[in-house]
Amino acid sequence: MSDAANPYAAAHIQVLEGREAIRKRPGMYVGSTSERGLHNQVFEVSDWAVNEVLAGRAGHVDVALESDGCVRVAIDGPGIPVEAAGHTGEPSLEELLTRMHAGRRSGGRRFVGVGLFGMGPFVANALSSRLTGEVQREGVRWVQRFDCGAAAGPPSPEGLTTGTGTVIAFRPDADIFGTAECSFDALAEHFRTLAFLNRGLDISLTDQRAPSGPRSERFLFPGGAKDFVAFVTAQTGTSDETGVFDFEHEDPRIAGSVEVALRWSHTFTGGIQSFANSMPTPGGGSHVVGFRDGLAAAINTFTRERQLLTKIDTDLRPDRLCNGLTAVVSVKLDHPEFEGATRGILGNVEVRECVALAVQDHLITWLAEDPRLASAVVSRIATSTWPAQA
Incomplete structure (x- = not known):
């Protein structure tokens, strides 16, 4: 077959980068678009949070499955940097959520691998219909919102606070994951294993979805x-x-x-x-x-x-x-x-x-x-x- 009959040039090449590539081929980044992939989306965020604890920048991780379908991952500690607040020199909230492999260095034996392929919260953001990042730091509560992985605006101060910490809350995109739902037992197994393998790691998981009331479990095993x-x-x-x-x-x-x-x-x-x-x-x-x-x-x-x-x-x-x-x-x-x-x-x-x-x-x-x-x-x-x- 001749080249003239089937022309192929640079114009025919489609280059996808960043969140567009993730949304186009989600299975390449979280394994599937079924329940398994949904869990890996959660792990991209929760494993990042675990590494913050293992690095001594936080004391515990709280994961919640909200009644409205959102997943909420929270850590205590001083709160991660916010560029709009003048914090420079370290990856900021927006960089964490819009850049692959962002975040403070977490290499070596003291840290766990993040998610399925180690790409971090950026993948979870790209596969969410909406995501909110909240940082309480130095007396100010900062909030930044994202739609399908794109920032809806810069981080904005939304009041004073006496607390500290970081919260990432996201709604998995139903156009990608369909009707799949997170399994409490599957998430619990992952968090339980991490707590067994890392003495002193403190993780809690709460399910707010059941009409009969919340279900909660804490994972902390000093015996390893x-x-x-x-x-x-x-x-x-x-x-x-x-x-x-x-x-x-x-x-x-x-x-x-x-x-x-x-x-x-x-x-x-x-x-x-x-x-x-x-x-x-x-x-x-x-x-x-x-x-x-x-x-x-x-x-x-x-x-x-x-x-x-x-x-x-x-x-x-x-x-x-x-x-x-x-x-x-x-x-x-x-x-x-x-x-x-x-x-x-x-x-x-x-x-x-x-x-x-x-x-x-x-x-x-x-x-x-x-x-x-x-x-x-x-x-x-x-x-x-x-x-x-x-």
């Missing part, structure tokens, strides 16, 4: 991953066979830290849940491989020393050791390397050995502290009392 494992096993109603083993380990070789918690029981329960910088890694990665290596090394060393295996028995394989196991494996790295845009697999090669050695050392110490209980647990593994993990 240990509380996480206890929660998972409690949900399944399994008996407490071993208590929860847990440890935290800082390792300069990976410029990061390792936190592990686990429990064995009579029945298969939660399996292994893994995270990197507080983001789920459903595909696993080097931290999960290292965990399995360390688990196998520790258990096999213990069983040989206690003569629970004969000299001719082969070592217990990691997949067999995971029968009846609930575990949380969390690494926090200054420089994480993920495979794929959705960050579902951790790729840092050096993490495998460091996690394996940490698990091996700490688990052997724990087993030695209570040989009677440890022998009972390992004997069950060795004799395959538990059903094989699916």
Whole structure:
């Protein structure tokens, strides 16, 4: 087919930027236009708010599902800068809501990944029919309104205040998400997980939509991953066979830290849940491989020393050791390397050995502290009392 019959020139190229690109292809930025995408829109804002808390710029995060369909995310603290008030040198309210990846730097292990692709509140604004940003700072209440991601005007002072903090309230665009509604349980699971993985993080979620009255839950877990494992096993109603083993380990070789918690029981329960910088890694990665290596090394060393295996028995394989196991494996790295845009697999090669050695050392110490209980647990593994993990 000739070029003359099908002319193609620069005039035929359509360039979409900023909010126009997001509204044209919303699935590329929040995953879908169904309930899942709606939740990711919320996470673009709430995860930014969580990072403000983790950075010490706020004390807690409050998320509310309002009866009129709006989502309200609020943090305390001094309030983010407002350019109209003369605050310069840091990203302002308008920049946060109209520029991709805006906001004060939140990199490294101390912060969580923002949203599905890490683009921040700008994405939530672009996919909202209306959004209001409110800042209470230095005695003044500032408000700025947006329509479909575009500022309706500059921030304006709307009275005096004795409070401080920042509120972002938005209505997801029905032309994009249709009749999809946020699920309280799905949002609660996300916030609960973040609170488990970050000791001291305080998040509350309130649902004002039900005619029967508000539903509210607060997430704050000082025990970290240990509380996480206890929660998972409690949900399944399994008996407490071993208590929860847990440890935290800082390792300069990976410029990061390792936190592990686990429990064995009579029945298969939660399996292994893994995270990197507080983001789920459903595909696993080097931290999960290292965990399995360390688990196998520790258990096999213990069983040989206690003569629970004969000299001719082969070592217990990691997949067999995971029968009846609930575990949380969390690494926090200054420089994480993920495979794929959705960050579902951790790729840092050096993490495998460091996690394996940490698990091996700490688990052997724990087993030695209570040989009677440890022998009972390992004997069950060795004799395959538990059903094989699916």
